[in-house]
Amino acid sequence: MIRSSRIPPLLNRICTDGIVSSYLITTDGELLGCSDAHLKMSNVNSNTQLSHISSQTPNTSSLEDKTESWEDLDPSDISALVAEAVDDYRRLGIELSLLSPQNVASPDSSPEKSQLSSSGELNNLKSKEKDRGRLNCLIIEMEKGLLGVASATSSTYVVALTDSTAQHGYLKMKLTALASYVREAFLPIENGSM
Numbered sequence: 001m002i003r004s005s006r007i008p009p010l011l012n013r014i015c016t017d018g019i020v021s022s023y024l025i026t027t028d029g030e031l032l033g034c035s036d037a038h039l040k041m042s043n044v045n046s047n048t049q050l051s052h053i054s055s056q057t058p059n060t061s062s063l064e065d066k067t068e069s070w071e072d073l074d075p076s077d078i079s080a081l082v083a084e085a086v087d088d089y090r091r092l093g094i095e096l097s098l099l100s101p102q103n104v105a106s107p108d109s110s111p112e113k114s115q116l117s118s119s120g121e122l123n124n125l126k127s128k129e130k131d132r133g134r135l136n137c138l139i140i141e142m143e144k145g146l147l148g149v150a151s152a153t154s155s156t157y158v159v160a161l162t163d164s165t166a167q168h169g170y171l172k173m174k175l176t177a178l179a180s181y182v183r184e185a186f187l188p189i190e191n192g193s194m
Contacts, residue, residue, distance in 0.1 A: 004033070007024055007032065008034065008035055010181070010182075011023065011024060011033060011034060011158075011178075012036050013178070014035075014160060014175070014177075014178050017165075017170060018145070018166030018167070018170075019161070019162050019166060019171065020069070020071065020145070020161050021071070021161050022034070022035045022158065022161070022178070023075060023078065023159040023160075024156060024157075024158055024159075025079040025159055026083070026155055026156055027083055027155050027156070027157065029080035029081075029082070029083030029084060030079065031079040032156065034075045069144060069163070070161040070163075078161070079159065082157070082159050083157070089138055093135070134151055134154075135150075135151045135157075136150065136176070137150045137151075137172055137175060137176055139168055139171060145161060145162040145164050146160075146166055146171055147159070147160075147162075148160045148162070148171045149175070150175040151179060152179040152182035153182070153183055153186045157179075158175055160174065160175055
């Protein structure tokens, strides 16, 4: 089990080589924790912006108001948007899996044959049904960099935001490793043994 005070240091572990910040969110979009790297960068950016504001004349151009990096965005807003987008991808995956030719019943299949199936086949079918729609990893290329999401448990995601220099494979490797660690840490909660 992960203590709440240990979530930011855990999420900081992947914030290297272009990964700017990471989050642990629920499927409902609630922020469970974020890396300290995001908080440190936003403090540096706000101090830098204050010094630039005092030295420049005000400009009302809307292009100048455009955010330049991920650190300018609120972590709770990011988590809500990411959860919504991931839910759409998950739903689409379920719909596509239902259209798969493997899921269409053959004309010669009968109820008697399906009742005679072994328990191993039944367990295999149940595990496939459980994993249907489960998002393993999603990487989206955005203007600011990459946004990566990995499923940690059935109700939590690990999210990472990168700058434009990060590599897709590196991001996927870091995300899946962190998601696996979080999954094992939350296993007692998922199983209801706490």
